[in-house]
Amino acid sequence: MSEKLVPKRQYTDEFKVEAIRLAEAVGQHEAARRLGVPVATLGNWSRRSRNAKSIGDVDSHEVKSTRSTRSINDLEAENSRLRKELASARLDIEILRKATAYFVKGSR
Incomplete structure (x- = not known):
């Protein structure tokens, strides 16, 4: 073993x-x-x-x-980037939800 x-x-x-x-x-x-x-x-x-x-x-x-010793500008830039990334992820999820609903409805 x-x-x-x-x-x-x-x-x-x-x-x-x-x-x-x-x-x-x-x-x-x-x-x-x-x-x-x-x-x-x-x-x-x-x-x-x-x-x-x-x-x-x-x-x-x-x-x-x-x-953190990072400057406020760096933190604000990261916060902005993360907000954009979150918005993009939410859009992707919404598109997948709609596509799933479309294909489920079409398979009936």
Whole structure:
């Protein structure tokens, strides 16, 4: 019987911080399910974060603030791009809905 080796996944510090925040909001199991990470891994990150805070280790990777240093213009440009992409996706969905209805009606 051969065992499948699962490659070790690397997560960014920002991802870990946001995962911990999500776990605090909705619970560890739900956060792990949503993010696709093992519950034990998320628990380890949370525990390390709590220990670092209690010791006063502000320089810890898990505790660092992840404030964005991007300019407002960059954020507005990205927001505009995402709105256009969402509008395009909604249009695609509407076209597919109408096409599906047309073909279903024609097959009767």
